[in-house]
Each structure stands twice: as structure tokens, then as C-alpha cells.
């Protein structure tokens with residue numbers, strides 16, 4: 001093995017909170033991999049995915065993480081995300097699997113031709129199910145956090161899904177101590193969230209402490225945006241139809257979460273460095289998912305989606 | 312510090328080093344205000360985003376209980392069903408931080424049918440905040456919750472007397488509840504709780520000081536949590552490292568991945584794989600892009616060993632000089648968490664640290680009525696019931712009693728058909744260490760006989776004045792042990808005087824010989840694997856020491872049944888004291904013959920203050936605890952003549 005230097009097994013700065021979160025996440029990742037027959041990591045290219053991949057690399061160093069990355073590509077991601085994705089996977093030495101719901105795309109399902117909910121259903125939820133069915137994965141690592149929304153606060157670290165990928169909040173396995181039950185019946189799978197206990201601020205502090213590369217869309221930069229329904233939407237490519245009299249204007253914006261560019265609201269910000277982002281996050285007045293248009297659809301949307309096999 | 316709270320006073324306000332995250336669980340009955348309290352803590356620490364607040368504002372109007380006010384409880388109750396029913400049915404975890412500390416709060420439901428959720432919330436918590444509604448006072452539920460959280464590992468309790476705003480911030484109400492709760496923690500034998508008069512609704516004495524409680528000078532509850540156990544002492548216990556994963560990317564590298572469960576490790580440490588058995592030295596502690604000089608409890612690392620030994624997932628790499636015990640027979644406390652009840656003799660999958668092994672509950676000793684602590688006979692355990700059981704694993708496993716180590720002493724049981732997690736359990740002790748299970752050279756000895764009876768053979772020796780309560784306690788104790796399915800025998804004057812010792816009278820020499828014979832008989836019975844209860848006045852120290860000398864360390868429990876001569880004479884059920892005082896009985900202990908009080912009994916029972924049930928409870932607790940009994944003295948000669956003096960003289 002290569003010995004780069006001698007360091008303590010703690011993130012720089014030895015923040016005891018980050019140290020514990022990291023150790024716990026690594027423990028969970030190793031548990032998942034010890035029990036898995038066909039593991040996969042859902043890789044969404046965002047900051048949480050970046051941290052999750054970093055944790056998996058740490059868990060198995062000096063070996064590369066023994067599982068592939070799966071990216072569900074709606075074909076409407078920011079261009080920068082795709083380039084970043086390919087670079088990151090290569091660097092980590094892991095196999096990258098990309099799946100698109102071709103049939104949906106062929107039917108002309110886009111953010112502009114369908115409601116946000118319908119588009120998401122076809123290009124994300126159905127697409128994900130297709131990919132998981134094809135891969136017959138039993139252990140699916142995700143970068144979900146309990147602080148993202150209310151129903152997730154109660155989801156287990158190892159969350160059981162039936163053969164149709166559905167979550168039953170009434171039939172969750174208790175998880176006392178750090179003892180995880182990884183037994184599965186035919187067709188069942190587990191969604192494993194090693195970062196359950198992290199907050200958005202933890203993620204940023206960890207990114208900073210560990211110098212983890214993230215897509216620069218998280219940092220404020222001047223970008224071409226248009227105002228739609230009171231939200232700034234970035235015009236990332238020429239597929240974005242502009243209304244009469246609508247023309248992109250340059251604004252200093254950044255993104256708190258990254259998804260499909262037509263559905264991801266930018267926020268005006270001067271946070272050009274990670275330190276600025278952390279300061280902004282700690283002081284933030286809106287929750288992270290506010291930027292995702294799909295969540296505003298209805299009350300308890302997330303819980304319903306999870307029951308349906310989304311996250 | 313002049314605060315009115317019990318427990319540990321918090322340190323100075325300026326904490327030098329940021330402490331690690333504090334995990335706590337909140338427990339209380341429905342409507343005591345748990346959700347409101349966590350909501351308040353989140354809100355006041357500025358961790359609730361504006362859009363969530365406006366959503367909760369909307370929810371408050373639809374489902375809330377606070378009229379047009381913000382119902383902070385709605386921040387916590389996540390699932391739709393719960394919101395509609397207005398109750399919390401699952402555990403919700405919330406992270407929040409103040410400038411001084413990170414907290415991870417578990418909001419656990421209080422209803423009896425959600426005991427398992429509360430146990431789950433408690434299992435990873437260091438602290439439990441026990442909520443009591445100031446107007447309702449301590450409820451049976453309070454005792455139940457306190458029992459559950461302490462059973463599952465919480466060592467620190469904080470009493471929050473809540474809704475004090477509705478109780479007019481009445482000091483007496485607060486003090487009464489505090490006192491009553493103190494009695495409960497004393498009864499459970501746990502550390503007293505720090506107590507706080509608070510309003511979760513307004514945040515007074517929770518997150519900020521209250522103007523209406525000039526009589527309360529302590530910190531706010533949140534301040535208390537910020538400083539609680541902020542500096543953990545270094546863990547100097549022996550190194551324990553359950554192996555989770557063997558990392559073998561190529562033939563040149565073999566690393567053992569895991570998280571340090573106890574102690575610390577540095578390269579060069581001599582370690583042993585348990586139960587595998589091989590010994591080796593730690594070569595390096597591999598971490599991301601390098602190697603560490605040291606790893607401590609809680610660190611996830613990868614170890615490489617200098618020598619090739621056989622190590623698999625589920626083994627514990629441990630300090631070779633002080634490895635953990637190994638056993639396949641345990642006494643454990645189980646919480647049943649499944650709809651389908653426990654079946655004795657059925658095989659389940661047991662998961663202990665990283666070890667998976669098939670296991671069977673061989674015997675249910677008793678069920679615990681969690682509300683009262685009573686032990687009841689049981690043939691099964693149903694959902695949310697707690698019981699003490701014997702457990703056998705298919706193979707020996709490395710373990711530690713839960714009281715010593717959560718990491719090596721906690722387990723779950725998984726149903727082999729449904730894959731459901733059916734029980735959470737804690738190991739109390741091993742019934743027999745596997746090291747003693749060498750069948751090929753097996754002698755039927757005392758331990759083997761006791762093992763067959765699934766018990767530890769003991770002699771419980773009651774000493775005390777006539778009418779002090781020995782027989783009552785001895786009988787009650789035997790009944791309790793019998794209900795637990797234990798094999799006992801009661802030796803007392805009645806059953807030896809008429810046979811074995813029919814030749815003895817009441818002179819000092821005869822009384823001494825009486826005790827000598829009884830002691831020897833008790834020893835033979837302990838050899839046979841029985842729990843022997845001996846009930847004799849045994850007034851002389853020398854004869855009690857003689858009895859003790861016949862037993863192995865820990866086998867002999869001297870129970871001093873303490874009551875003053877005056878009290879005994881008042882009770883005088885057989886009229887003996889009266890006769891003795893009239894001079895009709897000679898050599899009557901306490902009146903005309905001395906009683907030498909034990910200087911250092913294993914248990915002293917004050918029968919003038921305690922009920923017989925409480926006394927027996929103390930004995931049972933002591934029999935189960937691993938507190939060592941007094942060591943036997945060097946074996947004295949046969950008991951000689953006592954030289955004691957009268958402890959009490961009536962009629963003086």
C-alpha cells in the first residue's frame with residue numbers, strides 16, 4: 001500500500017462531531033457491504049453523493065469501494081454535473097452505471113411537456129425502478145439525511161423495501177444500538193443511509209475539512225437565469241424554451257441542491273467559497289429542499305413518494 | 312453551586328473544547344409535552360428553517376392544539392398517520408446544535424404499545440430526559456419509562472417537571488415531584504436525576520431563565536445538557552475490536568475493518584482473535600491515504616497484523632493479555648418486539664456486535680412487569696414484554712456483560728422465517744464460561760450440577776435476633792426463587808433440631824455445634840447445585856466466619872436481619888422475650904446471651920424501616936449483581952467459645 005503521510009484517523013481540525021459522524025458512517029457502509037450480494041451506490045452528483053463516495057473510499061482504503069455507482073440520468077441535469085460525474089468515478093476507481101428511462105424520453109416526457117410531478121415520476125421514479133430491477137441490487141447506499149424532511153426523520157438507517165421498492169412506515173425494523181438487521185427475503189432490498197444523522201451544515205463542514213471536490217454550481221457565480229414562478233431558473237442549454245420577451249439575465253447565484261436544471265431554483269448569493277456557503281447554511285432561513293420544485297406539490301409529498309418506491 | 316437540582320453541577324460556562332455530540336432520548340406519557348419540548352429546543356437554537364415554520368403554522372391551524380399559536384409539536388410528528396391521530400408512534404431523531412454542543416434527540420412514544428420504540432430510542436442515548444406534567448405528577452408510566460431506558464443502557468437521567476406555567480411555577484409542586492422521583496431512582500438503584508422546573512411551551516428554564524422561579528437558581532435544562540459529561544475520561548479498558556469486514560483486495564494486503572469498541576490500539580500491540588484464538592502483533596492502523604499512530608474507542612479503522620492468524624467477521628480482535636470472555640450460555644434481559652410471541656426452544660438468529668449466530672431461548676426465568684418491577688412467571692413473551700431468560704448460542708461468542716460494554720453486551724434476535732427483528736437483548740452474565748466446557752475431561756462438579764439447574768449455587772445465610780424477621784424473609788425469598796424456577800432448600804431450626812441435631816441442647820457449646828453441622832450441610836447442598844437459605848440466629852461472629860470459610864468466594868451471602876432488641880421484644884410472636892425476661896428461658900440471645908452484630912455483612916436489612924418485599928428485593932438484586940461478596944476468611948478452627956458482650960439488655 002502507499003503511505004502518503006501519517007495522520008490520525010480524524011478529519012483535519014479534529015472536530016469531534018464530524019469525527020463521530022464519519023466513524024459511524026464508515027461502520028454502516030462496512031456493515032452493508034459485508035452483508036450485500038449485489039450492492040450499489042446511488043450517485044446523484046450532489047454534495048451528499050460526493051460525501052458518501054468519499055466515505056466509501058475511506059471505508060475500504062487501500063482498496064477502491066467494492067461497489068458500482070448508479071446514476072439515474074434524466075438527460076436534463078446541468079451539463080457541469082455530467083462532466084464532474086465521469087471525472088469523479090474514474091478518479092475513485094469505481095464502475096459507473098448510467099440509466100435513463102429511454103421509453104419515457106422517447107414519449108417526449110420533459111420538464112416542459114409534463115407537470116413537474118409527472119416528469120419526476122417517469123424520468124426519476126420509474127427510471128430508478130427500472131435500473132434497480134435490472135441490476136437486482138439488494139443493498140442500495142444512498143446519501144439521505146434525516147434533516148431533509150419530516151418523514152425521513154423516522155426512516156431507518158437500513159430501510160426495507162419490498163420487491164416493488166415500496167416503503168411501509170408501519171413495518172419498519174427497530175434498530176436498537178448499532179445492530180442492523182440485514183436479512184432479506186426474495187426480491188427485497190435495503191436502502192442504506194450512512195449519513196442519516198448528518199445535517200446540511202455537517203455536510204459542508206465535512207466537504208471543507210476533507211477537501212472533497214464538489215460541483216462548482218454550489219458556489220455563487222454569475223449565471224444566466226430567468227425568473228419563473230418567483231424562482232430563478234438557470235438556462236443551462238438551448239433546450240430551455242423561452243417565453244416571449246423572456247431573456248436570460250446574468251445574476252450571482254448558487255444552488256443548494258442539484259437536480260434537473262429546469263426544476264432547480266437558484267438562490268441569489270455571494271457565497272463564493274465553501275466557508276461562505278457554511279456561513280450561509282447555518283444562517284439559512286429556508287430548508288434545503290425548498291429549491292426543488294417537485295416538493296411543493298402537496299402535503300406529505302415525500303412520505304407518499306416513498307411508499308410508492310421513490311425516496 | 313446552590314441550584315436546587317440534584318446530580319452533577321455543570322462546569323464553568325466557558326467550555327474550552329467542544330465536546331462530542333450528546334444523544335438523548337425524551338420520554339414521558341402522551342401529552343406530557345415531549346414533542347413540544349424538542350420543538351422548542353430546535354426553534355430556540357435557530358434550527359428551524361423559515362419555510363418549515365410557515366408550513367407548521369398552516370398545520371397548526373389544521374391539527375394543532377394551540378389555537379392560532381404555533382404548535383411546535385408539529386415539527387416533530389412526521390408521519391401522516393401520527394398527525395391525524397395526534398400521537399407519536401415511532402422514534403424520530405433530530406439533530407440540532409447550540410454554540411456549545413451538538414445534540415441528537417430521539418423523540419420516543421410513550422404509550423405502552425410502543426415500548427419497543429422507546430427502547431430503541433434509549434439504546435443509543437447517553438441521557439434520558441424524563442418528562443413529568445407538573446399538574447399530574449409521577450405516573451405509573453414514569454416508572455415504566457425509567458425502567459426501560461435504564462435497562463437499555465441510559466446511565467444519566469434528567470427530570471423535567473414540565474408545564475410549570477400551568478402549575479403557577481409552584482415550588483412545592485416541583486419539590487414534591489422531585490422527591491418522589493428521587494425515591495424511584497433510589498429504588499431502581501440508579502444515579503439520581505438532575506431536576507428542572509420548566510415549560511416546554513414557553514422555553515422557560517429550558518432554553519432561557521424564568522422570571523417566575525426566583526427560588527430556582529440552577530442552570531437551564533439545555534445548559535445542563537451542554538455541559539453534561541462534556542469531557543469523557545480516556546478509555547483505559549482493554550482493547551476490543553469487533554471485525555466487521557475483511558478487506559482483501561489482492562494477495563498482498565489483508566486488513567481487518569471495524570470500529571474500536573473499547574480501549575485503544577497502537578502498532579505493536581499483542582492481540583488475540585476471540586474466539587478464534589490466534590495471537591499476533593498489530594502491524595499498522597490503516598486509514599485513508601496513510602496510517603495512524605493510535606486509534607481509540609469509536610474510531611473506524613483497518614488493522615493489519617504482523618503474523619498470519621485466522622480472523623473472520625464477527626471475531627473480536629482484543630488485547631492478548633486481557634481478552635474478553637467467551638461463552639455459549641447466557642442470562643439475558645429481552646424486550647420482545649414482534650407480534651408473534653417468543654417460542655422457547657425455537658432457533659433465532661442472534662446478532663451480537665458483528666457476530667451472527669443461531670440461538671435459542673432455553674428458559675424464561677420470569678417476566679418483568681415494567682410498571683411495578685414485579686416478577687411474574689411466564690411461558691412466553693409477547694410484543695413489548697420484558698423478561699429475563701436463559702439463552703444458548705450454537706457456537707461460543709466473545710462477549711462482555713452489558714453493564715460493562717454496550718458494544719459487546721447488546722444483541723438483537725431475528726426471526727429465521729420472516730427476517731423480522733423480534734427482540735432486543737442485553738447480556739447480564741454468562742451462565743458458564745465456555746472455557747469450562749471441556750466435555751472430554753468433564754468431571755461432574757458443583758458448577759456442572761448448578762449449570763444443569765441453570766443457576767448459581769449459593770448459600771444465603773440469615774443472621775439476627777429472634778423475631779427480627781429471618782423466617783419471614785427466608786420464606787419469602789424461597790418463594791420468589793421458586794417462581795423464578797430455581798432449585799432451593801431452606802434450612803432452619805425447625806428442620807434440623809428435630810433430626811440431624813436432635814442431640815443438641817442450648818448451651819453455648821451445643822449452639823456452636825449446631826451451627827457447625829448446619830454449615831457443613833449447607834456446603835454439601837451448594838455442592839449439589841442448590842441455592843441454600845439458612846436461617847439461624849447465629850449470634851457469634853466466629854461461627855458465621857466458620858460457615859463462610861466453607862464456601863468459594865461469592866457463594867456465601869451473609870444477610871444481617873437488623874432490628875433492635877426493643878423492636879423484637881415488642882413483636883415477640885411466640886412470647887419468648889417475655890419469658891426470657893422473666894428468667895424462664897436461659898441463654899436467650901439479646902436478653903441473657905450476647906448477639907454480636909456483623910461488622911461487615913454482605914447485606915444489612917433494616918426491618919424496622921423496610922417492608923419484607925423490599926428486603927427480599929434487595930437480596931435478589933444482590934444475588935444477581937456481580938458485586939463481589941466478602942472474601943471468606945482464612946479457614947478458622949472449629950468455632951470456639953464466643954467472647955462477645957450483650958448488645959442489648961432489656962429492662963435496664
Ligand SMILES: Nc1nc2c(ncn2[C@@H]2O[C@H](COP(=O)(O)OP(=O)(O)O)[C@@H](O)[C@H]2O)c(=O)[nH]1
Nearest residue numbers: 341342343344345346347376384474510511512
Ligand atoms: N402550558 C403548557 N402546555 C404545554 C407544555 N408542553 C406541552 N404543552 C401542551 O400539551 C399538549 C401535548 O403536548 P405534546 O408535545 O404534543 O405532547 P407529547 O404527546 O408528549 O409529544 C399540547 O397541547 C401542548 O401544546 C408546557 O410546558 N406548558
